[in-house]
Amino acid sequence: MQLKQMRLEPRIRVPFVLVILAPVVSIVASFVLCAGLVAWSGASIFEAYGLLLKGALGSGFALSETFARATPLIFTGLAAAVAFKSRFWNIGAEGQLYAGALIITVLGTGMLDLHPGLIIPILVITSAVAGALMLLGPVLLKIHFGVDEVVTTLLLNFIVLLLVSLLLEGPLKDPMGLGWPQAEPVTEAAELPRLFQGLRLHAGLLLALLFSFIMWIVSIRTTLGYEMRAVGFNQKAARFAGMPVKRVMIITALISGGIAGIAGFSEVAGMKGNLTLDLSPGFGYTGIVVAMLAQLHPLGVIISASFVASIFVGADAMSRSAGVPSYIADVMVSVSLLCMLVSVLLVRFRIRWG
Amino acid sequence: MNVVKRSEIDISEKKPASEVVLRLRGITKVFGSLVANNDISLELKSGEVLALLGENGAGKTTLMNILFGHYIADSGSIEVFGRPIQQGSPHAAIELGIGMVHQHFTLADNLSVLDNVMLGTEPLWWFSSNRRAGRLKLEQLGERFGLRVKPNARVAELSIGERQRVEILKALYRNAQILILDEPTAVLTPQETDTFFETLKKLVSGGLSLIFISHKMQEVLAISDRVAVLNEGRLVSELKTADASETELAQSMIGRSIELPERKTLKAGKPILKLKSITVMPEDGRSALSSVSLDICAREIVGIAGVSGNGQSTIADLITGLVEPRSGTLELHGEVVNNFSPRNMLQKKVGRIPEDRHSQGLIGDMTLAENSISECYQDPQFSSYGWQNKLNCQSFAENIVSKFDVRGYSPNSPVRLLSGGNMQKLILGRVLSGNPQLILANQPGRGLDVGAAAYVHEQLLAARENGAAILLISEDLEELLQIADRIAVIHRGRLSESYPRESISISQLGLLMTGQQKKSITNNHAIEADAS
Numbered sequence: 001m002q003l004k005q006m007r008l009e010p011r012i013r014v015p016f017v018l019v020i021l022a023p024v025v026s027i028v029a030s031f032v033l034c035a036g037l038v039a040w041s042g043a044s045i046f047e048a049y050g051l052l053l054k055g056a057l058g059s060g061f062a063l064s065e066t067f068a069r070a071t072p073l074i075f076t077g078l079a080a081a082v083a084f085k086s087r088f089w090n091i092g093a094e095g096q097l098y099a100g101a102l103i104i105t106v107l108g109t110g111m112l113d114l115h116p117g118l119i120i121p122i123l124v125i126t127s128a129v130a131g132a133l134m135l136l137g138p139v140l141l142k143i144h145f146g147v148d149e150v151v152t153t154l155l156l157n158f159i160v161l162l163l164v165s166l167l168l169e170g171p172l173k174d175p176m177g178l179g180w181p182q183a184e185p186v187t188e189a190a191e192l193p194r195l196f197q198g199l200r201l202h203a204g205l206l207l208a209l210l211f212s213f214i215m216w217i218v219s220i221r222t223t224l225g226y227e228m229r230a231v232g233f234n235q236k237a238a239r240f241a242g243m244p245v246k247r248v249m250i251i252t253a254l255i256s257g258g259i260a261g262i263a264g265f266s267e268v269a270g271m272k273g274n275l276t277l278d279l280s281p282g283f284g285y286t287g288i289v290v291a292m293l294a295q296l297h298p299l300g301v302i303i304s305a306s307f308v309a310s311i312f313v314g315a316d317a318m319s320r321s322a323g324v325p326s327y328i329a330d331v332m333v334s335v336s337l338l339c340m341l342v343s344v345l346l347v348r349f350r351i352r353w354g
Numbered sequence: 355m356n357v358v359k360r361s362e363i364d365i366s367e368k369k370p371a372s373e374v375v376l377r378l379r380g381i382t383k384v385f386g387s388l389v390a391n392n393d394i395s396l397e398l399k400s401g402e403v404l405a406l407l408g409e410n411g412a413g414k415t416t417l418m419n420i421l422f423g424h425y426i427a428d429s430g431s432i433e434v435f436g437r438p439i440q441q442g443s444p445h446a447a448i449e450l451g452i453g454m455v456h457q458h459f460t461l462a463d464n465l466s467v468l469d470n471v472m473l474g475t476e477p478l479w480w481f482s483s484n485r486r487a488g489r490l491k492l493e494q495l496g497e498r499f500g501l502r503v504k505p506n507a508r509v510a511e512l513s514i515g516e517r518q519r520v521e522i523l524k525a526l527y528r529n530a531q532i533l534i535l536d537e538p539t540a541v542l543t544p545q546e547t548d549t550f551f552e553t554l555k556k557l558v559s560g561g562l563s564l565i566f567i568s569h570k571m572q573e574v575l576a577i578s579d580r581v582a583v584l585n586e587g588r589l590v591s592e593l594k595t596a597d598a599s600e601t602e603l604a605q606s607m608i609g610r611s612i613e614l615p616e617r618k619t620l621k622a623g624k625p626i627l628k629l630k631s632i633t634v635m636p637e638d639g640r641s642a643l644s645s646v647s648l649d650i651c652a653r654e655i656v657g658i659a660g661v662s663g664n665g666q667s668t669i670a671d672l673i674t675g676l677v678e679p680r681s682g683t684l685e686l687h688g689e690v691v692n693n694f695s696p697r698n699m700l701q702k703k704v705g706r707i708p709e710d711r712h713s714q715g716l717i718g719d720m721t722l723a724e725n726s727i728s729e730c731y732q733d734p735q736f737s738s739y740g741w742q743n744k745l746n747c748q749s750f751a752e753n754i755v756s757k758f759d760v761r762g763y764s765p766n767s768p769v770r771l772l773s774g775g776n777m778q779k780l781i782l783g784r785v786l787s788g789n790p791q792l793i794l795a796n797q798p799g800r801g802l803d804v805g806a807a808a809y810v811h812e813q814l815l816a817a818r819e820n821g822a823a824i825l826l827i828s829e830d831l832e833e834l835l836q837i838a839d840r841i842a843v844i845h846r847g848r849l850s851e852s853y854p855r856e857s858i859s860i861s862q863l864g865l866l867m868t869g870q871q872k873k874s875i876t877n878n879h880a881i882e883a884d885a886s
Contacts, residue, residue: 009385221744223737230728234717240674240708241728242697 008349018347023293026339027307033339034332043322055317056310062317064199068271070302070309072097072280074208075263076287077294077301079131082215083256085296086232088139088249092153093260094284095160096134100127100264102164105172105183105275108190108268116189123190123265124207131261132254134160139253143246157284165277174274183275192270204266208302211259215298228252260284289337295344308333375400375563376421376452376532381430383416390416391427392587398532398563403554405578405595406567407607409803413587414567415457418534422454423447434532453525454534459517461509467520468492468505471527488527495526499556514661515546522553533557534565539573543661544831544864551577569607571600583607608804617815617837623652625688626792626823627673632682634668634847640677641665646849647682648825648842650792655814655824656852657838659831659863665847666827667709670796673825674706675699686792700729705790709797709827711777718770722760723751725769726784754783759809775806782813793817793824799833811837831860845869 031049038048056066076093083090090096104123112119134156141147167173168181176184192203219225227248230238239245267279290308294300315329376398383391390413398404408414419425421432423444432439434450447454461470472488489505496502501519509517518538525533535554539547554564554577568574574581575595582592583606591606627650636642643665650656660666671677672684675696684691686702699706708714716725727736727747735746751765758779763771772780778798785793795814799807815837818824828834834841835855842852843866850866 221742222740223731223742224740226724226731226742230717230720230724233719234713236713237715237717237728239676240696240706240714242675242695242700243728244697 008345009352011348011350014347022343022347023304023340026343027336029339030332030336033335034328037328037331038324041324041328043324048318048322048324051321052311052314052318054314055321056314060196061199062313064196064201066306066310066313067205068200068202069313070305071202071204071208071270072263072267072283073286073290073305073309074205074212074302075266076260076283077290077305078208078212078215078287078298079256079260079263080288080291081294081296081298081301082228082259083252084232084291085219086228086249086252087235088142088253088256089150090135090138090153090253090256090260091150091288092134092138092156092257092284093263093287094280094282095153095157096131096257096260097264097267097280097284098160098164099130099134100261101268101275101279102160102167102264103127103130103261104186104190104265104268108186109184109274110187112190113187114189116191119187119190120192120269123269124262127261127265128258129261131264132258134261135253135257136250139250143249161277164275168275168277172275181277185274186269190269191273192266200271202266202270204270207262207266211262212298212302215255215259219298224248224251260287286333289333292337293340307336311336373400374398375435377433378417378421379431379433381417381420381427381432383413383420383425383427389587391420394430394584394587394589396582396589396592398565400563401558401561402580403558403564403566403578405574405581406565406584407569407571407574407581407603408584409569409607412584412607414584415536416587417584418454418536418565418567421447422452422534448528448530451529451531452534453522453528453530453532455518455521455525455536455538457537457540459521461517461520463510464508466506466508467503467512467523470509470520471505471524475528492523492527495523499526499553499560501526501553514541515549518542518550519553522557530562532563532565534567536567537569538566539568539570540829541661543867544861545868547573571603571607574603575600618819620653620819622654622839623821625649625651626686627825628683628685628688629669629672630683630685632672632679632684634672634677635680640668640671642847643668643672643679643849644847645682646844646847648849648852650823650825652791652821652823653818654840655818655826655838657826657828657834657841658844658849659828659834659841659867660844661867662829664844664867665849666844667796668847669825669844669849670706670709670794670827673699673704673792673794674708675704700788703789703791705785705788705793705822707778707781707785707793707795707798709800711774711781715781716769716777719768721751721766722755722763722769722772722780723747723765725780726751726754726765729784730788750787754780754787758783758786758813775802775809778802778806778810782810786813786817790817791822793822794827795824796827797829798826799828799830807833831863834863835860843867 035045038045055062057063076097079093079096080090103126107126108119108123112122135153138149138152138156141152142149165181168183172183174182174184195201195203195205219229227238227243230243231245231248235245263283268275272279286308290301290305293304293307311332312329315326315332318324319326374397378394378396381391381394394417406414416425420427420441423442423446426442432441434452437450439450440446462473468485468489471492476484492505501523503516503519503523509520512520522533538550542550558564566574566578575598578595580593581595581598581603583590583603585607629646629648631645631647632643633645634643641663646669648656658666658669668677672679675694675698678694686704691702712718717728724747727750731737736743748765754760755765760776760779760783769777769780793814798810798814802810814824814826826834826838838855840852840854841858841863843850843863845867846869
């Protein structure tokens with residue numbers, strides 16, 4: 001008997017419909033695949049998913065919570081997307097986020113006493129600078145000594161987190177904090193305004209949308225974006241064509257780190273009010289998933305961050321009402337990423353049998 | 355071409371035409387919109403050398419990959435010794451006695467010859483391998499077919515010719531009865547080719563049947579009993595070599611007549627590029643250069659011949675600006691260049707046609723338009739205050755596309771969709787639109803069909819007429835002799851002096867390529883005078 005074999009053949013032209021369909025299908029597939037787990041935990045599948053959707057999108061409050069959760073994910077997802085597009089593997093958005101949060105805790109809790117219209121731009125810039133500086137070392141080490149940036153950026157996460165922990169137990173500890181390891185809250189002038197009365201959604205979202213849009217324009221309309229794409233697609237050819245590859249990589253790294261740093265500012269000044277050790281439940285790492293789901297597209301990041309956020313927020317609601325563990329959210333996001341990777345493959349290739 | 359005369363190696367008279375060992379029926383293979391093989395039927399008889407002739411891209415390699423099980427044909431069947439073969443499995447092909455020597459060797463450099471030969475022939479769950487028996491068999495095979503190799507030598511230490519011998523032994527070790535040789539002479543010097551043909555002769559008299567894939571006419575005429583010509587995926591003719599003529603084969607191979615580019619005699623102008631005893635250390639997998647000197651003048655094409663890996667790509671990298679010399683100087687227009695960077699070289703009006711279009715010349719995922727400006731994207735017409743001028747970029751690309759006849763796709767299509775010839779035209783357009791005074795053309799005709807290669811040569815000759823100095827690096831001696839004014843040969847990082855094209859033959863170039871001195875090989879007085 002002749003065994004049928006599966007082969008992948010590259011598509012000559014990729015239909016646009018498939019590009020749009022791929023993420024939708026992978027999201028649906030992740031719901032289907034996780035249905036078994038939901039059923040296993042004893043809940044009705046449709047009821048549980050209904051609760052999830054309602055918890056994520058069903059009310060003004062739910063939407064506010066979802067987009068408030070999406071805000072840092074847009075920043076970190078964008079940071080990863082920008083870097084990955086140039087083949088710079090920044091795994092350190094978590095650390096850069098904390099670095100941004102740390103610097104505005106130093107500056108924004110009373111050191112600078114300025115008008116909100118002045119202090120907020122200053123804090124945005126300083127948090128970006130802090131995040132960018134976090135990547136300067138890794139990118140220089142990579143360029144000059146070939147040190148793998150995956151290792152350096154990843155390890156810097158722990159260094160920063162431990163530094164924050166040290167400072168929160170020491171010099172930055174809030175004297176009014178009843179002994180909890182938390183910093184003083186930022187001043188009222190430094191706070192990002194709420195978008196709606198009584199809801200947690202804050203102006204950080206607008207900032208995130210603005211940066212996504214800016215990065216999109218930079219990518220397709222500017223000379224820098226052209227260089228960044230060229231270096232990402234084919235570094236050897238970019239070098240051959242006389243592009244300043246090293247400079248482009250440094251600039252890319254600084255932009256990426258800067259955007260992740262602003263996530264820290266947005267979370268402290270918009271969401272939590274002060275720096276704590278649980279400021280980020282892994283936003284930096286989830287940002288990588290967000291970027292991959294968006295296929296590294298700056299505007300796609302907005303959509304994929306909203307999706308991931310709605311799963312997390314919805315799963316919280318689901319676990320409260322239906323008793324399904326909220327860890328199902330992690331499984332769903334991971335499964336949807338795997339489905340996405342497969343569907344990206346299927347968009348670029350066609351399967352042939354025999 | 356300096357190859358063995360057919361009469362010396364012809365064995366077909368000694369053996370009566372005998373049984374068919376391999377039969378291909380109606381093989382068709384389609385890749386996307388490209389029909390690589392279109393209903394091909396072929397037979398190979400026992401003890402026969404069948405040459406498969408065709409241009410690059412005619413479908414020779416695809417057909418052989420189907421035969422050897424790398425691909426599965428969309429339709430058609432294969433019989434070996436009368437038994438149908440299971441397609442898509444190299445293992446099954448080997449079992450039935452088919453051996454393949456790939457164009458690019460598939461040897462592990464860090465293993466010994468014996469290890470390479472035995473690799474994969476023994477079950478993995480045995481505790482020890484039977485090396486003694488393996489060595490014995492290898493030595494016997496070497497004895498029988500005159501393929502002497504040292505079983506313990508590491509492959510990395512072997513010459514190209516020796517590596518090829520190991521590849522053949524690998525197939526023989528697996529009891530191959532049918533041997534497919536994919537462009538086996540591409541990496542050999544003319545002299546090595548002669549030795550190689552002696553080996554083929556021994557293989558045939560030892561009972562093997564051979565399929566010899568080539569696009570070199572003379573070699574095909576010299577070694578084969580029968581010729582099958584492929585053109586654009588079709589089998590266009592099949593005839594006895596004895597009945598074939600070179601012109602006839604060329605016609606059916608190309609399917610149209612190609613005129614050789616016209617070459618005017620020009621007087622060389624003042625020197626544009628001067629290399630003065632340049633030495634480059636071997637680094638990053640680059641081969642070294644030792645004390646290389648060369649002048650190229652305006653209105654002149656200087657060719658560098660050599661077997662690949664002898665330092666020619668380092669010369670290319672030097673002129674591209676990717677490598678800095680350890681010692682020696684490089685002068686452009688009489689000025690010493692101190693800043694070795696691609697950017698600086700471009701600013702000094704050096705145009706570069708790279709060896710590898712895919713990895714170096716173009717960015718496959720970017721569009722034709724974006725690729726067309728990749729060397730001048732910082733010019734004010736394409737970039738102002740950091741913004742890219744898409745309209746100018748578009749019209750620049752359209753200009754190149756129409757002027758250099760880049761076919762098939764719009765300026766907004768990704769470059770990876772282009773065929774090799776069209777990619778080369780795009781690069782050529784990009785290079786020539788910068789009005790370069792020095793052009794580095796590194797293997798410009800490699801992998802192109804005859805028509806596209808002729809076009810590239812024509813454009814280079816036109817640039818020469820317009821006053822450019824051109825450095826042509828090539829492994830194709832015919833290409834060099836066709837368009838170069840002077841030819842130098844590189845061997846182990848040393849560049850010979852250059853010889854006018856009229857005064858040197860392919861066989862002399864071949865000897866220089868193996869490192870022999872010009873004086874000792876020539877008896878041509880004109881060259882003696884020139885070389886001094």
